[in-house]
Amino acid sequence: MAISSSIAVESLPVPWELTLITFRVFGVDRNTLTVAELRSHSPYRRFVLSGFFGIVLLALGAVAWAAAVWLIPLEQPSSGGISPFRSWALIGRLCTLVGPSIWLVSGLMFMVAMQARTRAIAEVEAKLVPDPTLPDIEQKLEQRDAYEDVLFERNLKDAFLLRSFSWNGLNFLEDGEYRLASRVNVLLGKNGYGKTLLFRTLAAMIRRDRDTLRRLAKIGNPKLKLEIIRNGNTEEVLVEKTRFRDNIGGIPLLAIPDSRFVNRSKESIAGSATGSDLLSPRTGAKHFLTQQPYEDVIQELLTQLVLDYLSDRKGLDQPIFRLIESVVRELTDDAEFAFDAIERSGRSTYTILMRSGANRDTPLPLQTASQGTLSILAIFGLIYSFLHSLRPDAKPEELVKTPAIVIIDEVDAHLHPSWQQKIMALLTSRFPNVQFIVSGHSPVIVAGCDRGEVSVLRRQKEAKGFKIERLTEDFLGATARDLYQKVFEIEDVDRLYLEYSAKASLSGAVENERARLAKKVDPSADDKAKLLQLERESRLINRAADARQERLKSEDSEAAIAQLKSEIARLKARVAELSSKAGGSDRVKS
């Protein structure tokens, strides 16, 4: 076991304390004594060695002395009086009788000192933190996981709301804060602007996924803070150096990735659960965080539908089927959409059949529905299953009111624009206490959003990366044109236009060449091919010229509006300044 640091020796029994005091004589301070020092400290070794040799020498000397004193004759000198030798011999003989007792006592004291040393080493070793070994680490991780499990179980019972997520030092985003509204949060941004990365970081914070956090924040030393409200009280999840600095524990989260692809070639659905626990509160964000294919989860959801159907005599008259039917009907304006039956199609496989306005007489397998319909089914079905896993005993009407946090990446994927426009309203109406955090590309999904519910990731003019901007306006009754301009500032034009509008100066040359080739009486194959190419060029140049005129006119109108707005702003400011100079009161009486 490696010993790496010094540590103070705890108090010892009195005799040992007294013995250890002798160490000080040799310059050993027991209060900063380490085991290594204790073992190798030269004064201490000298003490032990010199003590040993001293005892040996003392023993030899004592033997020699004893022999000498016993050999000296004790007769009286002839001159009378007491012989000095006789006195010394008597004292010496007395000492040889008492000496072994003293020696015995010294030996006992030495043994006590040795025991004290052994005890001190053992004590210090017990106090020092050893370098961890793999089994130690595994044990600690197990302990930590067990502790986190306890926290998560506790969190399952609580209602959470996210308030804000702030970060410093993330390499893909400029330092900032994402303030979250209590019901709907829409994050828009172009591809590659970091929407998914931001959501994954947020999800990793919520679910306390250290591995994902380490992967996402491997560069630098990001500091992350997530302000949450638990049952009305504010708490903070803090991450520094990819380590959590709080004891909040993982919070239940459903995070649905953008790849909600339903394999339409697989019409049969397994009729028994996989046992893989894919629809539990613990795994609600797993695939989003680890970026595993989501198909397994969707298949599990369909299996769950089959099991619900089989296990309950109500058949299709169950809340989850009714929920999906009502949502699809509302989105598609197809009042006839309905689950028709679930039929056995193999030994242990089933097919879910549905009807719609287009196939009202011939029910078709669910997988024949559009990818958009299946995406909607997946979203609403998964949220319902997630809420059910949080409150398994709740009645259906109470279940949909369960508070929860749901992230949906690219909620608009596979959806027709008219569906995109309705999706957020449908989600919030069906699950009124869920806090939704969704991303998308289409500004249409923000239609009807209130102020503070929409944020946009933008590339900054001078910043290192992208910045999140919370829009302060609401989008009630906003038109598609407004949305595109306000939210995405879309100005880009197509490649063909750019190509041919720039070629306008070649128009004359192209026309001349085309006329020359057209006049040829007997054109070669090459001439004919070139003529065809020139005709296309000419057509596109002319078309681009027309489009350019339209664009110039439209831009001119926008500039005119901007000029008017600028003039209005100037006049407003002047009026305010004049009224201020005229002494208009700034007071408001309460």
Add this chain to the structure above:
Amino acid sequence: MSNREALVQVYADTPVSQVLTSNAYEALYAAHGADSDFKGERDAVEMAKVWVEKFLKPGLTQQEQLEQALALLISTRRDRKQDLCYALIVGGYKSEWTVVRQSYFEFCWKRIQAKFDFFFSFTLRNPAAPGENPINRRYRWFISHVLGPDEFEQADRKLNNLLADAIYQRIQGEVPDAEGFYFPDSQYDNSKTLEKLENAVSSHLVFVQLVQRIMLVAPRDGDNYCFREYNRAVELLQDDPHKEMRVIFILAETDREAFKEQPVSPSYLEWRDHIYEKDPPYLAQAEFPNDALVKELNELIDNKVSPKIRAALTRLVEEAP
């Protein structure tokens, strides 16, 4: 010379309607038409030139040209075309102006590029800890009206100054193009707070401070950030003849008059007197339902604060020589 610079030169010298048939453009296209960025750059420069031609119509006097040029640059703030408009004005008009106008134009251009339209200073200090920040209670009805009742109920009212949130939101609603620097709560990395404040306060047009009496009490430990922000702002504005127009105080206190008698440490005297002299807009307490009062408070912000933020830029146009 980059494609952009070359295109700006051609477009600055030629009206949009004639540019594609001009010899200069033909030569440029022959030389650089195959470059990958040429076509996109051409379109961007052309659109910017449309704006320049709309604002700087033929027949304007030099002063009017200068006014319109500034109005255009203000209108295109936060827009990618602003830099192009500036380049086209410099290439097509500036050289014709007098030296005074040229230097005024450059002075204004620097100011128009300021990162923030306004710096919003307020305090998060809570004089009656524990419990919620009393400012939130005193303006409860106003805050709920502006931010929404949910936002009020769910916010941490001890840590946040929701009145500041509400005023900021109101200003943003009235001057949507304006960008304010606003530190809603303590950031995770407090070591960067000062640096961020310094950067922001050094690049703003108008300094807005929400004044509470607690701000004039020196904190027991640490800095008085509000005082620091005020000092820095005043220091930066000292040479501006309109500096008083660029400093706005909003008073939010229980009693307007009590504020004047607020005892302060000597170092804050000048600050307090400045606030007092300006006779700032006073936000009367709005704790209980009173829609008429909320309307008045909204109007106060709309009429006394927002126009001054807007005026920081429009004044540049007004005063063009």
